[in-house]
Amino acid sequence: MAHPARAAGGRDTHEGQTRAAIVQLLVEHGPITAPEIGEQLGLSAAGVRRHLDALIDAGEAEAAAPPRRQGRGRGRPARRFQLTAVGRARLGHSYDDLATAAMRHLREIGGEAAIEDFARRRVQSILSGVDPAGQDVETVAEEIADSFSESGFAASTRRVGTGVQICQHHCPVSHVAEQFPELCEAEEEAFVEILGTHVQRLATIANGDAFCTTHVPILPAKEPPSS
Known part of the structure; x- marks a missing residue:
């Protein structure tokens, strides 16, 4: 017969692992x-609801705002859930205070130019392995997302209308970027x-959004001139 305390400990471990898996899904797919x-x-549905509640x-989590209704489909759209800023903070932002202090010191000795260069x-x-030569925009966007995922950003791409969006579902330096927006600006410049x-x-x-989203337009291919 299992010892009651030992059995309870096993249940707690399993519960923690399940909740961590749900949090990871909220990070990557929310x-x-x-x-x-x-x-x-x-x-089970009951198990998911218990952890989400x-x-x-x-x-640490919240119901996302429902998307704008398109057309007149029947029924209410299923609720979608995402992490809050508190939930993302619990994922761990290693050495935030140290990184922020180092950035401040860099600004003191080198000014804004030093921050921008860094x-x-x-x-x-992060993007050193991305080679756009001979590749279409959507493929390059996917390589960019893969490179950011390898650096802990849980990034992905999705086709939206006439463009593609690069989505970073997590940002391991978001607390630092709140004080140093140059980090975000440099990413956008690199994408361009x-x-x-x-x-x-x-x-x-x-800026407090659920994830970072960058829209990349895909221009229609030019037709060859008629002879």
Whole structure:
């Protein structure tokens, strides 16, 4: 017979692992519905609701604003859930205070130019493996997202209308970027340089949004001149 304390400890560990898996889905795929979470993790509807309720009560998750209705479909759209700023902070922002202090010191000794140079070098390091030569814009955007994911940003792309959006669902330096927007600006400049087209930053985690979103237009291919 299992010892009661030992059994309780096992349940707590399993519960913690399940909740961590749900948080990871909210990071990488949020806003996401409860049925989608249950399908990916093999959880019952009641189990998903219990964990989501606990995260919402702790202020770590919230129901996302419903999308604008398109057309007149029947029924109410399923609620989607996403992490809050509190939830993202719980993921861990290692050495935030140290990084912020170092950036302030860099500004004191080198001015704004030193901050901007550091931000550019940081993004160049993240994207050093992306080679746009001979590739279409959408493929390059996917490579950019992959490079950011490898650096902890949980990035992805999605096709939207006549463009593609690069979404960063997590930002390990968001607390620093709140005080040093040069970090975000350098990312946008790097996107323009690599993609060879203008881009539009729609949202950033540093400004309190659920994730960073950059829209990249895809221009229609030019038709060859008629003979």
